[in-house]
Amino acid sequence: MSNQQSHLLEVKNLTMRFGGLTAINDLSLGIEGGKITSIIGPNGAGKTTFFNCLTGFYKPTTGSVQMNHPEHGALLLEKMPSHLVARKASVVRTFQNIRLFPNMTVLENLIVAQHNALQKASHFSLAGLLGLASYRQASEAAMEKAEMWLTRLKLRDIANMPTGNLSYGTQRRVEIARALCVDPLLICLDEPAAGLNPRESAELNDLLLYLTREHHKGVMLIEHDMNVVMKVSDHICVLNFGNKIAEGTPEQIQNNPEVIKAYLGEEEIEDTTEEEAA
Amino acid sequence: MTTFQARTHTVTLTERLKDATNVALIAILLGIPMIGLHTVDAGGKLMVATRWPWLLAFVATMFFGRLALQFAIDQFKLKRLTRQRTRTLEVATPRPWLKWLGYGLLGFSLVLPIAFSDNRYVVDTATTVLIYVMLGWGLNVVVGLAGLLDLGYVAFYAVGAYSYALLSTQFGWNFWETLPVAGALAALFGILLGWPTLRLRGDYLAIVTLGFGEIIRVILINWTEFSGGPNGIGSIERPSFFGLPFKPDSDDGATFASFFGLEYASEHRVIFLYYLILVLALLTNLFIARLRKLPVGLAWEAVREDEVACKALGMNVTNVKLSAFAIGAMLGGFAGVFFAARQGFISPESFVFSESATILAIVVLGGMGSQFGVVIAASLLVILPELGRDFSEYRMLLFGAAMILIMVWKPGGLISRREPSKVLAGVEK
Incomplete structure (x- = not known):
């Protein structure tokens, strides 16, 4: 871990044990803002557990996760409940098994994501009940932000559809759009390309690059689709049985004998993409 | 967005205060000669006397009046600004036929007691329907919107009813004084119930709420000194028409009948109670319809749909659930106050589990979360057994069959x- 200050998120000696099973073993990692960091590894390597530790859903057994927030200073995420991780530390995640609000429309999903700002503007619903202009204005702003991301993610035409009826790939996009409405500094995507067709995953690549380059958001990616990982990642961390076995640029990872061994033994990593996407 | 905010945030609180202070200063300057000093006739010659309290009141009125005026003007301007911009973004309106059906029902409910003014039974039944509508709307917040299965809702109904019964018989409070207090008490009980059950879902939550409802009832039966035990509380003061009681004659002053020059009739109170619950129910409806569009709604x-996702989006699920419990309970409390005022007598027997089950049936039958569905379901659940009175003990059988048919x-x-x-x-739907 080179320079402390340059890292948006600093993971130090993180260990997560479930009884006798060590899901993550002494993991240290630095995540930079405005960059895409991918976490890869075979099934059961501890990738999703790592996300759960970052976002307050699990309390790590030992170790620390420090978010260097430009406004709120250094925040220790392992000590925060999950809703504060999103609200205060601006670290927002999506889920491997999509978690949308299925009976609510796409637009409503995106408005719910802005709950905290809106609730504050509605003064615990009082200003909202009275229909004061200050609340209406905040409500307008929320609609505008939602519309902006809907347009960017090509969801505008289905804004009024219940999300439960949408196709799998579209639901993934809605989940990302919803996470973006929280205004994250770091967005953690758990297998965003799973179930996408090649065209959709190419669009996902463009989106990820757009988010980091144009909006300077930090992106963390758990992904099995190597077409996505190798094309867009700035930095890759490989986990196997909870241990970090390699770290570096896509080129370094592709040529790392440890990684090749962990995945397939002797074969080249490019050939493994299809088998691993599960 | 940024230019919009820059335009609206130019008027800050300090600026408004400054502006109001300026007005107050002018008020002082003008007020000293005009109000602060005045001439009095003191034994043939004119003396100047001072009226400082008057001046102070005048200046204070000017100061706060100016603040209020400025605030109103700002609100108006902002509203116009937002309205101009709302062209492209609009808030949903319900399906048109439903809207018209709603208006039709509203009109019907307004003229019902006039049309049936000689039929006390109809108005009484309609009042009962409205109580259940209100209870259904209250429970709909908890079960339909927030998705928290509550089998002890009748507890809050009891809290409201006993609040009014005790406050009116012990302390002489009237209906309108008790209404907010009882609502707040019921909301407090809602939070008391919500707090320990925050981590429970579905069946487990249902069991705890069921127990809570029973606890309240058992306390009311056994704590005789407090609640009168199984004997209940009688001779509760009936609500009056803005201070005019519904009595044949009154010891002190006018009654409703004498004030309006009418022949005394017991129907007056029945009709008044009907309109009272109608107003309460309509206010409840407006309140919930509004809340549903606010972030809290x-x-x-969202919590009903996926709690984990809510947490990941930075939502404090604890507060969301507690607010649902509190508001649902508050509305139940209001209905309870009305119930006690209407009956004049309450006992724990009115707050048994089957009441909770009926209210829950209304919500589920109406369609979870649907305001209008609750109205239809409440009407069905009250009127169906009434219609079946001729079938005496078979009517509950028919009622059950009707419920099953509807659910199929x-x-x-x-x-x-x-x-x-x-x-x-x-964008099309």
């Missing part, structure tokens, strides 16, 4: 389609 529904025909409830609370204009 959306949050309730409409498994999601009578109105199961959810109306989105916000709609992006120009």
Whole structure:
């Protein structure tokens, strides 16, 4: 871990044990803002557990996760409940098994994501009940932000559809759009390309690059689709049985004998993409 | 967005205060000669006397009046600004036929006591329907919107009813004084119930709430000094028409009948009570319809849909659930106050589990989360057994059969389609 200050998120000696099973073993990692960091590894390597530790859903057994927030200073995420991780530390995640609000429309999903700002503007619903202009204005702003991301993610035409009826790939996009409405500094995507067709995953690549380059958001990616990982990642961390076995640029990872061994033994990593996407 | 905010945030609180202070200063300057000093006739010659309290009141009025005026003007300007911009973004309106049906029902409910003014039975039954409508709307917040299965809702109804019964018989409070207090008490009980059950879902939550409802009832039966035990509380003061009691004659002053020059009739009170619950129910409806479009309402529904996702989006699920419990309980409390005022006598027997079950049946039958569905279901559940009175003991059998038929025909409830609370204009649904 080179320079402390340059890292948006600093993971130090993180260990997560479930009884006798060590899901993550002494993991240290630095995540930079405005960059895409991918976490890869075979099934059961501890990738999703790592996300759960970052976002307050699990309390790590030992170790620390420090978010260097430009406004709120250094925040220790392992000590925060999950809703504060999103609200205060601006670290927002999506889920491997999509978690949308299925009976609510796409637009409503995106408005719910802005709950905290809106609730504050509605003064615990009082200003909202009275229909004061200050609340209406905040409500307008929320609609505008939602519309902006809907347009960017090509969801505008289905804004009024219940999300439960949408196709799998579209639901993934809605989940990302919803996470973006929280205004994250770091967005953690758990297998965003799973179930996408090649065209959709190419669009996902463009989106990820757009988010980091144009909006300077930090992106963390758990992904099995190597077409996505190798094309867009700035930095890759490989986990196997909870241990970090390699770290570096896509080129370094592709040529790392440890990684090749962990995945397939002797074969080249490019050939493994299809088998691993599960 | 930025230019918009820059324009609206130019008037800050300090600026408004400054402006109001300026006005107050002018008021002092003008007020000293005009109000602060005045001449009095003191034994043939004119003396100047001072009236400082008057001046102070005048200046204070000017100061706060100016603040209020400025605030009103700002609100108006902002509203116009936002309205100009709302063209493209609009809030959802319900399906037109439903809207017209709603208006039709509203009109019907307004003229019902006039049309049936000689039929006390009809108005009484309609009042009962409205109590259940109100209870259904209250429970709908908890079960339909927030998705928290509550089997002890009748406890809050009891809290409201006993609050009014005790406050009026012990301390002489009247209906309108008790209403907010009882609502607040019921909301407090809602939070008391909500707090320990925050981590429970579905069946487990249902069991705890069921127990809570029973605890309240058992306390009311056994704590005789407090609640009168199984004997209940009688001779509760009936609500009056703005201070005019509904009595044949009154010891002190006018009664409703004498004030309006009418022949005394017991129907007057029945009709008044009907309109009272109608107003309470309509206010409840407005309140919930409004809340549903606010962030708190959306949050309730989001928690119903997926609690984990809510946490990941930075939502404090604890607060969301507690607010649902509190508001649902408060509305139940209001209904309870009305119930006690209407009956004049309450006992724990009115707050048994089957009441909770009936209210829950209304919510489920109406379609979870649907305001209008609750109205239809409450009407059905009250009127069906009434219609079946001729069948004496078989009527509950018929009632059960009717319920099963409805659930087979409409498994999601009578109105199961959810109306989105916000709609992006120009995009088809």
